[in-house]
Amino acid sequence: MCGITGLVASDTLAPTERAALSAMRDVLTHRGPDDSGRYVDAHAALGHRRLSVLDLSTGRQPISNENGTIWVVFNGEIYNHRRLRDELIARGHRFATRGDTEVIVHLYEERGDDFLDALHGMFALALWDAPRQRLLLARDRLGVKPLYYHVDARRIVFGSELKSVLEAPGVPHEIDPVALADYLAFGFVPSPRTILRRICKLRPGQCLNYERGRLRLRTWWDLHHRPWRTDSAESLSEELWGTLEAATRDRLVADVPIGVFLSGGVDSTCVAAAAADAFGAAGMLTTCTVGFDNSATDERAAARRLASRLQNRHLEHAVAVRPSELLPRLAWHFDEPFADPSALPFFALCEAVRGDLTVALSGDGGDEALAGYRRYRFDVWEQRIRKLAPGWVRRPLFGTMARLYPDRADLPQPLRARTTLNNLSAGGDSAHARSVARLDAAGVRSLLAPDIATLTRGHDPWEHMRGLYRACDADDHLARCQYVDLRFELADGILTKVDRASMAHGLEVRSPFMDHRVADFVAGLPWQWKLNGWRKKFMLIDAYRDLLPPILHNRPKRGFEVPVGPWMRGPLNGMVRELIAADRCFFGTILDRDGALVMLDEHTRGRADNNYCLWALVSLLAWQQEHAREVAVA
Template sequence: MASTLLPDPQLIHRMCDVMVHRGPDGDGFHSDEHAVLGMRRLAIIDLATGDQPVYSENARVVAVFNGEIYNFAELRQDLIRRGHRLSSAGDSECLVHLYQEHGADLVRRLRGMFAFAIWDRDRERLVLARDRVGKKPLYWRADQSSIWFGSELKSLEQDPRMSREIDPVALHHYLTYQYVPAPWSIYQGVHKLPPGHLLIWERGEITVRRYWELDRTPRPVTDGRDEEERLRELLLEATRIRMVSERPIGAFLSGGVDSSAVVAAMAMQSHGQVKTFCVGFEDSRYDERHKARMVAERYGTDHHELVVTAGLLDVLPHLAWHFDEPFADSSAIPSFYVAQLSRRHVTVALNGDGGDECFAGYRRYVLMNRARRLPAIPRTLAALSARIGTVLTERSGTGSWPRHLGRLMRFAAERPSRRYPSLMASFTHEQKSRIYSDALHHRLAEVDSYGLLETIFRSSSADTDLGRALDVDTLTYLPGDLLVKVDTTTMANSLEARSPFLDHHLMEWAAGLPGELNISNGQTKLLLKRAVAPWLPEELLCYPKQGFGVPLAAWLRGELRELAFDVLTDGTARSRGLFKPPAIRHLLQRHMDGADHGGQLWALLQFELWHRAHASVSGVVAAEVGCPAPLT
């Protein structure tokens, strides 16, 4: 936008309208000579007086806000003691008064999930902030005189001036990790504000800074039973403050330890029957409904189930529209359906997200914990091990021992700081090079996706590879994959998701635990399991972690075979000039012949479905802020 033009209120209305699913209960707008802000509201707390935007007493500070502030009652009391006059009974209005007291540092006093914008009219200053872990999204783009932002990328797409040119580096990272990591977005010139960061825009000058990070320096522990009791206290409190709602509330119950512990904590603090929701599969390898029923029966919950079948995969184009960027975590499918099921009964759902990252629940952490004993491998032997491992992995079927051996050989061949990125990768650099067009290969030849995770691994405050891996996941996989999946699928159904394990007080306490309290003798989440053992059926604690996966490889050989071939090999896909058509067809055929390329094909399929839903088309917070005069 040229600096001599005023902001466009109609654009902001379109930006909000396209996100009506995030806020079906109403909207609100602010407009002045330099800024237009808008929002959509999903009413949860303070139904009567909680409309936005919110203003300071003199109306010179304005805020729009997406999320929940769980300590708002204490914040309100303190603000009133300091002489502020608050006209509502909810959390949103606290932001403008906290800004008057503390400036941008107000974010440090918030306990919750949020993306917010504060417009200081006197200073012509915009403050954008995202919560510590990244539960709520925030996209932005800027030129020399203006800035645009929104909770969803599709809101920014409403501006016809925004370029739809794909960022090849973002695509490169997406194929490695199955999501586009912050601060990239799939479009050039558009950014994601990373979790735990502030952005300050003042008369065209932009500053981005981090305001929170975990300290993983281990603290001394003298009595494990004291730690168990403290964990129960923290989880009960984190759950209790997330149960505040004027709308019906329930919980996702997968059958895993994390969601089961949250349901138990809810039941022990609820005056009524807890509503629980679970999805499963006909394939018993992916179905955990029997475990969820154990907890539902123990606590007498109002339990609801749904079986996800391949016949429900017609939802894929719908999901591609809701996920504003290519997103290849196939568990988005059951996540969407459990959110849809839940929304028929409740407006808020608690979940177990974050338990694995806080207490080392993934099996890959066991491998990282053991890898410290691996001897250094000579360079020539490492190269050979990597080549053999790649061949075994690419030619073996799902879950076979040669495939596991191949992954282990590739893992061992990497230097220690690159082992964890290699575990997290869907495509290796060499595999991507085979499918890239010559032009794309030349453009990306020197771009190292593993380096993103390696940098975090090396800079972690943890003193073990296990702790460093937990740091990597907390800063990348958790906000880039898991939280995007949950936020997008729940908001697509106008459902709010809340995560007690991601309470920053609980996370900061858990970050200081010695590694042996989380993993020992190949067992994961030891402290958490001991802490919640009095709450849960004993049998449940003995099950191995199953995850929220789907029978992807089988679907691609069966019900999705025709879709995969049609979408990935038709003229539309070939015309993009990004990939080599023979290489894509070869990958498809190898999968149909028994090798497992399900994850890679899914990533390519989701990219193409996304492209057709977004990039190929011209195109709950949204805003545009502009300078009053050309900058010098």
């Protein structure tokens, strides 16, 4: 993994722009602590920070072709680079390194922009074609690696993180009210927006061409759904396991210590099992587990049993998650407000294991690929009911029932039926958006100061998800919901968390479930092969039933469960109250101070469960303290 950055001008780079390259590059040192490099000509400046994983002695970037006319900076891994290298050598190309990055320049010489189709991996890259004065930016199929950019009248600025782009002279620092509304609705800012106006994120599977001042964006990959497979469940389970094994083997190539995050759940256990098989006689696989001070979320015992069964070298770390200490660090590394509290324990996990590993495999993406979330069962059940009655019957019937149903956070989970009733009154696209989003447009505006609420009137954050639902070419509702989550919540939420928290410590995280071959395989499965009654991921479990202990077959899903509610009533209550009252905070100009205090009081007294809203506000204020003291509101 690495950090990349740069500028390209349609005329010539100004001296201040060339001078800024060092700051743009070195603010990414945490992503690449091992080395740095740069390339500068009259029109382009490329910078690179390196985390050495492959070809430790000769893999320095930027890297060029034989005559120095094409240059690339690259963040990520190309897992099929050896095969591509052999093909290119057979066609007469000469290589100066043994790593994966040099493959890109020669492949571009052969295929032009279509070279992206040949790459299997996770990456963000910038390629400069000097004779054509043409910059290509590209992001991997599923959005594992990030890439930000800013375009103005005469140049483009790009970087692996927002902070790198902001180091360039003349880049505006203005909060985008629409992006702020999106953040409050989802807990993250969906691409292509960022929290700052006129700075964008490249979307997953998207590339950008900038040539002599002209900009063109295109989607070079998307997930397409084929006619359903009709093979037997047994053969499909075997094929799924074979695909996951191949993806895991590809991700075990490294010249540095490598291991697996083992939580005790199905996804990480299967990754660890596939990795252990791939290691074979070559050596013992290392697995890592972190235990936290909250016993309810401590999975060390389960992971220890699984590691013993796999005969791994197993490492355990115990850490304490102290939100008041971690929040400022997360805010600096994430660059944008981010309201998923599981970022705290994951950040602590990455920090703890960095002394043991440089590369770690994870089970991220397994729930999206294999319909592991509880909400998918309700998505399917609700869609069946929708088909029984037309909209003109469902909307008034279930809508009225939802309005009359008590909105009580203290009710047991099975009795909190208001969301389900609202979903039954809506279409499938809006219903899934309600299941994923944390707030609707009205809820967002209730947190905003009046002037900002006015600026966002007419914007519905849920339209992001509805648009993806409509764009999906699948025929069944479950596949459309999975597609939305893959392109939206996973790409902009979970993968953002994984990238920032791991790269903050110079740790590379790879997930076999994020291999596009896994996504393509699952896209051809009928929904019945993903959900079988209340059994989840049964195809994966059946494929490796002999390895997985019986308790894991129907084990309830557990993630990093963070006790936000008790924090807000206890150790964080005073800090939050002070933040809301402070003059230097956003309250009054961007956020509604009085409403936030009422929300905190209701939560403290147990009258309402305002966990999410309070955490979103605290995360936003932590971001302000680290990044936005001088930021204007657009």
